[in-house]
Amino acid sequence: MRLTPAFAAALMTLAAGTAAKAEEGMWTFDNFPIARANQTLGTSIDQAWLDRVRLSSVKFGGCSAGIVSGEGLVMTNNHCVSSCVANLSTQAVNYAETGFAPRAREDELKCPGGSAEILTEISDVTARMHAAGEGLDGQAFTRARDAEAGRIEQEACAGDASFRCQVVSLYRGGQFKLYKFRRYTDVRLAWAPEDRAATFGGDLDNFSFPRFAIDAAFIRLYENGQPVATPTHFTWKSDKPVEGTPVFVSGSPGSTQRLLTQDQLMTVRDVVLPLDQLIASELRGRMIRFSEESEENAFIAMDPLSSVENTYKRGRGRMAALTDPAFMAGRAEAEADFRRRVAANAALAAQVGDPWGDLAAIQPVMRELYPAMALLEGGTGVGTTGAGGGSQLFSWARTLVRGAQEREKPSAERLPEYADSRLAAVQSSLFAERPVYPSLEQLRLEWWLSKTREWLTVDDPRVRALLGRESPEGLSERLVEGTSLADPAVRRALWEGGLAAIEASDDPMIKYLLSIQDETRAVRADWEARVEAPTSRASERLAAARFAAYGESVYPDATGTLRLTYGKIEGSDVPGQRWGAFTTFGGLWDRATGAPPFDVAPKLLAAKDRIDPDTVMNMAVSSDTIGGSSGSPVVTAAGEIVGANFDSTVLTQRNAYGYDRNVNRSVIVTTAAVTAALRDVYGMERLVEEMGVE
Template sequence: MNQIIRVINKQMELQMNKRKSYQIVLAIFFTFLFLAGCSTTKDYVYEKQPGFENVKAGTFDNGKMWTFDFPPVKYFESQYNFSPSDEWFENARLAALRLPGCSASFVSEDGLVMTNHHCVRGALDQVNREGENLPENGFFAKTLEEERKVPNLYIDQLVLIEDVTDQIKSAFESGKTDEEKVQKRQDKIRELEREYSKKTGLICNVVTFFNGGKYSMYGYKRYTDVRLVFAPETQIAYYGGDYDNFTYPRYDLDVAFYRVYDENGKPLKTKNYFKWNKDGVKEGDLIFVIGNPGRTNRLYTVSQLYFYRDYVYPYQLTLLKGLVDIYSDYLKKHPDQKLKYQSMLFGFSNSLKAFTGYHNGLKDPYLMAKKIDFEQNFRNTINSNPELKNKYGKIWDELAEFQKEKAKYFYKVNALNIRGRGGRSLYFQMAADLIDFAEQMKLPDEKRGPRFKDSVLANTKEKFFPKEINREIQLAILMLQLKDMKNAFGSELKALNDLLSGLAPDEAAVELDNKTIVLNEEEVKKLLDNPDDILKSQDPFIKFVLETKKYGETLTQKSQEIQQKEQAKVQLLGNALFDVYGTSIPPDATFTLRISDGVVKGYEYNGTIAPPFTTFYGMYDRYFSFAGYQDWDLPERWKNPPAEFDLSTPINFVSTADIIGGNSGSPLVNKNLEVVGLAFDGNIESLPGNFIFDDTKNRTVAVHTAGMNEALQDIYGATRIVNELLNGKIVE
């Protein structure tokens, strides 16, 4: 807990320093009180706060995540005197790749793929063999034969882009009600995806741009034989740990390499790859980040952003803080379990820091003044045109009302959402699964779901109970979940009162853990053999789920009805946005391929200046300055580097390119489409980039190609990888 407090205090200090740079004394802009069972709504005032009346929207507040559908050729020419050809964009698109949750790229004609170490953590666990600890010790395949295939991993390459806007908009407009419009749009999207997949043999998805102003069909070629080639130790890839995460200066070797193999089990031959520039970049150089940014909300209305500020982010932060505490405390007690749970903790810690930054950004009156100014200008443009005003003039007020309606159900719907990873215990999930099983067994075979038909029922029952349950962690998550329920309902839900039996959530969790049978494999098997007994069970979790099921479904239905109406208005807002601005501003990120431009540049922070580059000297300075601190310890092979290892080599650098989660693993390339770096993070000032981009301090943090070369060659002896990178192909 003390570590979490230190991180939060550090983050608050950074935010205060950030605010000082505006040279404005901030008034109290926002206070949030997480009330138990709160169902009151807020009447928002869409005006700039005192002292911020003259703040104006910036040219690139909506970012620079340009699509390959309509790349900003004229902007590149005017800004950088650079006019890339259609062939340039095609080569860039086909060399770029997408992993589950991350980005990547081909960096040799023999299918070598570059991405981040933190994008391969799951793969390291999967290919780890008995007696090994690859996350701690790293992995290097000295030969092709030693490269290890990662089960169930795939890599996607975007090979098809087609505009399908007219078909989807026509389907939407054919609906008579908001709900019908949304349904018809979804039906048309599914129809087109099936049609294109059948026609092309590709993985086809419709991508929504500008909240529905434009739609494109993206077709992906999927590679399924993916093998791990190299990954350094987690300690050096995540150097500085959670303290340094989302900060700069940084000293991380956050790089890893896969290789794609063809259907014959040979390294894939591809003509589309990024060549390697061993010298990297210098200050002021133009760079492009080509990757798949996950999601942004930059085109949300101010009322939608307020809903995130006051409801969504505070709720998520409460759960994430609880999960970080749970897994941190567990690993302190059980350090031998680090290999199994460290990645989980990294994920929750990373999300906590990110969502804290998003939330802080929405509480920043300077940034919100810019959003308000953009919205006012947009509305004024609409209202000054009678035709546009008639079509779109009421959208903002209607969306504001929907936020108030959503708020009435938000906490309760989430509290009764008992499935999922984040803050949801197995106790409730197992109870719900048992009830589903019993209800399915009441149906004739032909009406049951696929998993419950007689032909596969034995297999379903065999796999019903989890292979492994960590009771200690599950009990801690149950405590967190019961607190969430108590916050949402107070004393108004009888089923919850019965479950708690007058005890505080933590005490009740211990009592319930002692009473329940849902995590007892033998008892669960008995219930599966006698499904009628499930619905008559007196188990406290089964009773609770049964008693709240209809109520929860009713709440969810009401919430979904509001969201459907909101989606219909968001579609109209997208049309309005495109009618006014066209492609002069980029659409929100959708975890699809984008190209972002920027220059290598440091920035002012904390009363000083952050350099554009860091070197290995700085990494060793951290090691000696924080002697005894685990986060800045070095792997053994790094503690005494060979004489030829050049400490002055750049390891990380920053640029003004626009990225967000999902861009991890994106290559940074120069005008010649040569790799000069590898994106792995943003600085703390970049976190509000979820809803606004400000290149004054927003920075992409990347691994430098020179630093990768130096480490691969002199620390790891990975000469075959270095030779392949420099030559663009396998060197025998």
């Protein structure tokens, strides 16, 4: 089809503004631009194709995954099962080291606390949600909205534990949708490679390409002790992928901030990322040294350290974007275009008011409140920090104490995470059997207490409440040594005993969490009233203005819910990123030095002669992406799965704030490589056959 000049000019105008460019956008399944995608890619997908892809897509923890057989078999990344692997391992039987390759299906092992979900239904609840907040301000606004969401969820899902309902805010409050998920809580590990086969190059090669990592693993959905029948699934394709092939990536990207105003972005650049990154860097230093102290410590810290390094490196990519003058000039121009469009429409301008100015006025407050909110409560939606520094024991105690206090109230008056509609998920996570390593728990708590004291300053009343006359070293040791919460039975008894059991408990961790509730809840209330609520209100006006200015050709920021993106298998040719689309096993053998993290995993190395060195290992794809897409199935227009997304490049981290097709690349582990690994390395022909490969 040839474009008329006028239509081409209109497209150019769109491209300069905030309307989505070709291949841009993490689209919801109920607003996917089918025509535009088909036109851009030369494909012909339709609604039936979309439905099949959605029903074959799985959310697994913070990751994505895809169903690949009729018997509940699901592919995701190895790094998405790494905490499952760690939880199933001991230093003696360490599946991270050996890989996990069960001879028979009966040997598949349940992931403690694991759950998987498939999105079955989407409905619009915008009107109800907007009405709930009408005329309210501050914390009253936040709480009314939260309560309404809880009610909607409860109405739609109550009484059926095999479903979960969630009210999803899209376009920063511009729309609210009810998502209904089929939920599976018996998820078993079906195969994982040796960790080093999945992490070759370690932190150094992370967020980069060329890449040589079999970052894939399989889980299986079970129900009533049997594998779940999954007639709707992707078709496994083990052939060599072809450059230029159109592909779609279906998964749950975590969070983007593309709709933030310039002033909001400056707060992220100046306050949020520096705090998060600086304290993460110190934690990393403590963990590295901890790992070096003994083999036991190395085993304990392996997965947590990777996780800290991953978050930290992602943050570095984001800081680089926010401090890149050219990139930021593009963002500023997009905002200017938006404001010009609104100003050019007098009625719209009058109706919208000045949400930019309102958001600017919130920033000094947010800058002031962010450290306390991030360190004492977490969950600000912009940063990555949180109370307890990642201590599992602390986190359980917090859930027990707050859960008990909140359950004394009617559902609508509770903190939203304890609304009736969410208690099932809280419980299944709380009761799961997981190993606890006191030495690491203590390290995390000590670090968190000392960083909180440092950032809020020693004379802050919240810090006084946190520490009393104790030191971070002494207090963390006392709490970790004295608590019994590592025992799931203890946790269950305390949960079921309610507030009376909590208040009667002698457990020092429980007593500690009880003692800091006033101060920490006040921090959250202050944040909700002075930052969250006014931000939501202004953002909703901004969203309305955006729809008016750009029509339906806009997509919402990522929020950890299912999205579909599209692009091509393609290399990159910009400064700092010049490479072809593929890597091969041959490239792996070349890159290996033998010194960690550039050592090839032993079983993989032993299979060297059995693997065709030209087999494609990893590939780059141009579809719009952000963290959380890990494990997302990469599928063709024919519904064949050709890989799983496991990473993107450091430069791509700018995607959090704005799409740039030139640098945006996802990194994919190919089904070709996984087939070779299953068949030639790990003796898992069983799974290959199950997926219908000859």
